Amino acid sequence: xxxxxxxxxxxxxxxxxxxxxxxxxxxxxxxxxxxxxxxxxxxxxxxxxxxxxxxxxxxxxxxxxxxxxxxxxxxxxxxxxxxxxxxxxxxxxxxxxxxxxxxxxxxxxxxxxxxxxxxxxxxxxxxxxxxxxxxxxxxxxxxxxxxxxxxxxxxxxxxxxxxxxxxxxxxxxxxxxxxxxxxxxxxxxxxxxxxxxxxxxxxxxxxxxxxxxxxxxxxxxxxxxxxxxxx
Numbered sequence: 001x002x003x004x005x006x007x008x009x010x011x012x013x014x015x016x017x018x019x020x021x022x023x024x025x026x027x028x029x030x031x032x033x034x035x036x037x038x039x040x041x042x043x044x045x046x047x048x049x050x051x052x053x054x055x056x057x058x059x060x061x062x063x064x065x066x067x068x069x070x071x072x073x074x075x076x077x078x079x080x081x082x083x084x085x086x087x088x089x090x091x092x093x094x095x096x097x098x099x100x101x102x103x104x105x106x107x108x109x110x111x112x113x114x115x116x117x118x119x120x121x122x123x124x125x126x127x128x129x130x131x132x133x134x135x136x137x138x139x140x141x142x143x144x145x146x147x148x149x150x151x152x153x154x155x156x157x158x159x160x161x162x163x164x165x166x167x168x169x170x171x172x173x174x175x176x177x178x179x180x181x182x183x184x185x186x187x188x189x190x191x192x193x194x195x196x197x198x199x200x201x202x203x204x205x206x207x208x209x210x211x212x213x214x215x216x217x218x219x220x221x222x223x224x225x226x227x228x229x230x231x
Contacts (some may be wrong), residue, residue, distance in 0.1 A: 035200035101143055186219070
């Protein structure tokens with residue numbers, strides 16, 4: 001279990017996260033939403049061990065989160081950080097050499113599902129296909145947590161649909177958790193168990209999707225907009 005307690009993160013004088021207390025359980029698909037600059041990427045990087053809190057604590061299984069946590073957590077950034085001269089197969093081989101939990105067979109199965117050729121050079125792929133490759137490489141790991149930063153950003157509807165189906169098919173939602181930041185809340189709502197809402201670096205809501213529908217009588221997008229209108 002990942003726990004954040006009174007977490008703060010500052011970049012110089014700018015406060016990116018302010019007093020975040022949050023428990024992220026196993027076996028959930030959680031949407032992380034908020035306007036640009038609300039702290040979503042900072043929260044994901046901090047949870048992945050790529051950033052250190054300026055205050056408070058971030059723990060996994062009771063231990064402080066550091067870069068070593070990468071053995072349990074798979075982080076997918078919103079930008080492409082691949083070596084462009086790699087083929088897809090070479091990228092998978094590289095991941096296999098870096099992560100003990102990487103399953104080469106699973107990664108190839110995901111690539112086949114997403115219609116990606118293993119012999120294709122990454123530099124020759126379209127943005128949509130690079131998104132597919134990034135997704136396959138990330139889910140090729142058998143991690144406890146998958147942290148996905150804007151996995152649907154800039155992708156056409158067909159790619160988004162394929163990735164949505166892949167999230168369900170290639171993860172074990174009984175024991176693995178997906179925490180993903182997204183601006184496409186309406187599109188991914190059917191996938192989500194819970195929603196975390198950030199505003200200007202603060203946590204303003206953390207609700208189960210079923211609870212939103214049953215208690216508030218509205219879909220997740222309408223509920224989120226109502227939160228921002230209320231301030």
